[in-house]
Amino acid sequence: xxxxxxxxxxxxxxxxxxxxxxxxxxxxxxxxxxxxxxxxxxxxxxxxxxxxxxxxxxxxxxxxxxxxxxxxxxxxxxxxxxxxxxxxxxxxxxxxxxxxxxxxxxxxxxxxxxxxxxxxxxxxxxxxxxxxxxxxxxxxxxxxxxxxxxxxxxxxxxxxxxxxxxxxxxxxxxxxxxxxxxxxxxxxxxxxxxxxxxxxxxxxxxxxxxxxxxxxxxxxxxxxxxxxxxxxxxxxxxxxxxxxxxxxxxxxxxxxxxxxxxxxxxxxxxxxxxx
Amino acid sequence: xxxxxxxxxxxxxxxxxxxxxxxxxxxxxxxxxxxxxxxxxxxxxxxxxxxxxxxxxxxxxxxxxxxxxxxxxxxxxxxxxxxxxxxxxxxxxxxxxxxxxxxxxxxxxxxxxxxxxxxxxxxxxxxxxxxxxxxxxxxxxxxxxxxxxxxxxxxxxxxxxxxxxxxxxxxxxxxxxxxxxxxxxxxxxxxxxxxxxxxxxxxxxxxxxxxxxxxxxxxxxxxxxxxxxxxxxxxxxxxxxxxxxxxxxxxxxxxxxxxxxxxxxxxxxxxxxxxxxxxxxxxxxxxxxxxxxxxxxxxxxxxxxxx
Numbered sequence: 001x002x003x004x005x006x007x008x009x010x011x012x013x014x015x016x017x018x019x020x021x022x023x024x025x026x027x028x029x030x031x032x033x034x035x036x037x038x039x040x041x042x043x044x045x046x047x048x049x050x051x052x053x054x055x056x057x058x059x060x061x062x063x064x065x066x067x068x069x070x071x072x073x074x075x076x077x078x079x080x081x082x083x084x085x086x087x088x089x090x091x092x093x094x095x096x097x098x099x100x101x102x103x104x105x106x107x108x109x110x111x112x113x114x115x116x117x118x119x120x121x122x123x124x125x126x127x128x129x130x131x132x133x134x135x136x137x138x139x140x141x142x143x144x145x146x147x148x149x150x151x152x153x154x155x156x157x158x159x160x161x162x163x164x165x166x167x168x169x170x171x172x173x174x175x176x177x178x179x180x181x182x183x184x185x186x187x188x189x190x191x192x193x194x195x196x197x198x199x200x201x202x203x204x205x206x207x208x209x210x211x212x213x214x215x216x217x218x219x220x221x222x223x224x225x226x227x228x229x230x231x232x233x234x235x236x237x238x239x240x241x242x243x244x245x246x247x248x249x250x251x252x253x254x255x256x257x258x259x260x261x262x263x264x265x266x267x268x269x270x271x272x273x274x275x
Numbered sequence: 276x277x278x279x280x281x282x283x284x285x286x287x288x289x290x291x292x293x294x295x296x297x298x299x300x301x302x303x304x305x306x307x308x309x310x311x312x313x314x315x316x317x318x319x320x321x322x323x324x325x326x327x328x329x330x331x332x333x334x335x336x337x338x339x340x341x342x343x344x345x346x347x348x349x350x351x352x353x354x355x356x357x358x359x360x361x362x363x364x365x366x367x368x369x370x371x372x373x374x375x376x377x378x379x380x381x382x383x384x385x386x387x388x389x390x391x392x393x394x395x396x397x398x399x400x401x402x403x404x405x406x407x408x409x410x411x412x413x414x415x416x417x418x419x420x421x422x423x424x425x426x427x428x429x430x431x432x433x434x435x436x437x438x439x440x441x442x443x444x445x446x447x448x449x450x451x452x453x454x455x456x457x458x459x460x461x462x463x464x465x466x467x468x469x470x471x472x473x474x475x476x477x478x479x480x481x482x483x484x485x486x487x488x489x490x491x492x493x494x495x496x497x498x499x500x501x502x503x504x505x506x507x508x509x510x511x512x513x514x515x516x517x518x519x520x521x522x523x524x525x526x527x528x529x530x531x532x533x534x535x536x537x538x539x540x541x542x543x544x545x546x547x548x549x550x551x552x553x554x555x556x557x558x559x560x561x562x563x564x565x566x567x568x569x570x571x572x573x574x575x576x577x578x579x580x581x582x
Contacts (some may be wrong), residue, residue, distance in 0.1 A: 012391035016400040019385060023403040023458065025428055026418035033421075041421045042431040080314070088311035095304055103308070105575060110319060112512075112571035114519030116540045117563035118319070120547045120556045121326035124334070144318030147311055176307070205411035207522035223413050227526065238421070245414045256409045 030242050039239035054241035061117040062229070063222075063247060069135065070221035070248075073210065074203040077139040079148070082196045084143070085150035090180050092151070093158040094166075104155070119212045126213055141213065142203050145207040150195050157191030158184065197259045201252045211213075222248045324566065330558040335551050344556065349558035359536055359559065362542035366518070367537050370452055374517040377457035379510060382464020386472050387498075389465075401465075408462030416526030419455035420444070423527070448528045448536035455523055460516065462507050471505035472498070504577065511574040515567055539563050 008106070025043060033039035034053055036046030053136045057063050092100055123139060131137030164189070166179045174182070185192060214220055220228070226248060229241060330349055334342040353359045385404065389397045407415065422428050423443040430440035443451045475498065483493050499506070521540040524530065530537035530545060537545065538560060547556025 008391050009393060013393055013396045015388050016385070016392050016396050017360040019381070020396070020400040020403045023400075023407055026422050026458070027403065027406060027425040029419055029421055029428060030414075041424045041427040043428045084314055087307035087309075090307045091305050092308070097305075099305065109571050110315070110573060111569075112567065112574055113323075113514050114515060114540075114563055115520035116521050117543070117560040117567065118322045118326065120543060120553065120560045121329055122318070122323040122555075123547075124329060124553060125322055140314070141318050144314045147315060147319075150312060158449075177304070177547055180307075187427040190287050201409070205413075207411070207413050207525075211522075223411055226413055226417070241417070245417060249410050249414050252411065253406065256405075260405075 002195055030245060033239050033242035034246050036239050039237075039242060041238065053237075053239040054247070056246045057238075057240050057247070062225075062244060065218060066220055066222040066225035067248070069219060070071045070204060070223065073135050073142065073221050074200055075226045076136070077142040078196055078200045080139070080143040081146050081150045081199050082154075082192065084147060085154040085195060086180070086185060086192065088151050089154035089158045089182070090176070092155050094163070104152070106149045107151050111152060115145045116208055119208055123212050132213060133219065135214070135219055138210050138213045142206065142209055145209065146199050146202055150199050153195050153198070154191070157188050157195070160191070161187045194259050201255055204252050326561050326564065329554055332525040332554045334557070336555040347552070349555050350562075352555060353558055353562070358534060358537075359542065362537050362559075365449055365536065366538040368449055369456070369520075370517045372396045372450070372512055373453035373456035374460070374513040375510065377453065378460045378464045378513050378517075379506075381457060381461045382509070383468045383506075385461070385465045386468035387494075389469065390472060404465055405462045408457050408460065410459075412459075412522040413526055415459045416455065416523040419451075419458060420527045423451045423455075444528055445532055448532065452524045452527050452536050455527060456517060456520060459523065460513065463516075464513060467505055467509045468502070471502040475501050508574070508575045510571055511577065515570050515574075518563065518567055518570075543564075544551055 029043045032043060032046060035049040035051070036044070037050060037052050038044070039053075076131060092104060112151065126132040126137055126141075131140070161184050165264075166183045169179045169183050205223065207227065210224050211219050211227070217228070226241070229244065331344055331346060332342045333345045333348070385400065389400070390580070392400075410418075420427075424430075425440075425442045429443060433440050439448070479497060479501070480493065483497050487495070519540060520538070521544065524536055524538060524541055526542075528536040529540040534542075540563065543556050543559040543563065546552045546559060550556075
């Protein structure tokens with residue numbers, strides 16, 4: 001019995017390693033090219049590895065302004081999403097009504113709609129109401145687009161908080177905002193963190209929304225500025241582009257690692273898969 | 276704590292205390308829904324409604340006033356437009372290749388292999404696949420661009436193996452972007468299937484093994500039927516995700532060369548903004564939304580069966 005099992009494991013290891021290498025090649029290019037001032041399009045070891053590419057892109061124009069814009073847009077939008085989602089999840093999780101189920105199904109339905117398709121009318125609408133080329137307008141739309149999923153996640157986390165404690169708070173005369181703020185949210189702290197971080201990650205990587213809604217270069221977040229950097233320079237400095245890609249990707253990778261334990265295997269889209 | 280419970284119980288016993296549903300209480304109770312609902316109405320439902328409106332006009336980017344109602348002309352134009360039909364076909368190819376076949380099968384295979392593999396290999400593979408998923412879309416597109424480019428890594432590797440190199444982004448652009456989408460999106464399927472496989476009771480697999488069922492038979496007769504709901508869910512979400520991919524394709528090929536990797540979102544962008552035909556572009560967007568809505572309804576049905 002032992003031998004076949006052992007062989008099974010070897011076969012599985014070999015299969016996985018092949019996939020791992022295939023997935024790793026582009027990532028290896030990214031790391032090596034960022035250390036290579038003469039980087040080309042193919043994977044190669046830098047002749048003399050330096051951090052020069054990083055210091056070259058660490059300027060206001062290339063890195064700091066776009067990253068700050070990303071932070072303002074995504075941070076603001078995340079805050080708005082989390083606050084709205086927490087508020088909305090409260091009655092959905094706590095009270096039964098004929099309203100609850102249709103509302104939740106509508107939310108789930110809109111989670112699935114391709115947001116990409118809405119961007120043309122959103123652009124038209126933003127031109128008419130003068131929200132075009134504003135960071136807060138972009139943040140408002142990002143918040144709305146991410147909201148259905150955030151409500152859904154938040155509601156599922158809130159369902160996990162026992163009702164007994166808040167009922168006690170009610171008897172003590174607490175109003176619902178107090179109950180939500182002082183009793184429920186502290187008890188589901190990790191859940192709120194997951195919603196916030198997940199929302200932030202999704203927004204940080206979003207390209208199409210700011211690409212459509214923002215025009216002036218000084219307002220662009222990193223997702224769009226990296227694209228113009230990539231698309232408009234005649235001779236592309238691949239090493240610098242790789243270095244900037246790493247700087248731009250690091251926050252989301254780190255944040256993902258922070259929540260991966262809770263999102264991990266059982267993630268399955270939090271609650272989107274579980275009714 | 277005990278007193279808190281007792282008090283709560285006492286309160287619950289008071290007649291009508293919890294279920295008092297005067298209109299004011301009701302309003303107060305549901306008021307926390309207001310901010311989210313307003314935001315959704317203004318920025319999601321509003322644009323979709325606007326989309327429906329504009330799709331029936333000949334609005335152009337320049338001169339908004341001149342727009343007039345044209346009925347179904349945009350849709351008729353779309354179905355008669357070879358470029359639109361090309362985009363539909365390419366979207367189908369892209370979705371089937373990358374999502375139905377690629378992400379789904381590879382994700383299932385990875386999840387299955389991981390259950391047998393040794394811990395370090397499992398961790399390494401998981402880390403690589405998930406990193407590709409977590410990276411921002413543009414970075415992923417850029418990395419895959421360097422991989423498939425004529426002077427890129429893929430051709431360098433083929434050269435080493437004495438195989439003919441190709442200008443992949445030129446000869447097979449839709450295949451290249453499909454591979455890119457597999458690279459980027461497989462992690463999701465892998466996570467869903469890992470969770471699903473972990474949910475299969477050990478005894479079932481073991482008794483099948485004792486009965487002498489081989490690997491393939493076990494997969495077909497036991498594993499797949501037991502995780503069929505996860506398969507449905509995963510296919511649905513993958514398809515919806517793939518249907519709206521824009522950045523990845525835009526960075527790698529911009530829909531080109533010509534329009535040979537122009538999927539519907541790219542076609543929509545091209546018509547609405549590069550050709551300034553907002554009305555026509557919106558009609559395409561509406562069709563895309565309808566397809567998405569159709570899939571979403573099926574998805575909700577699947578979920579409802581499960582509950």
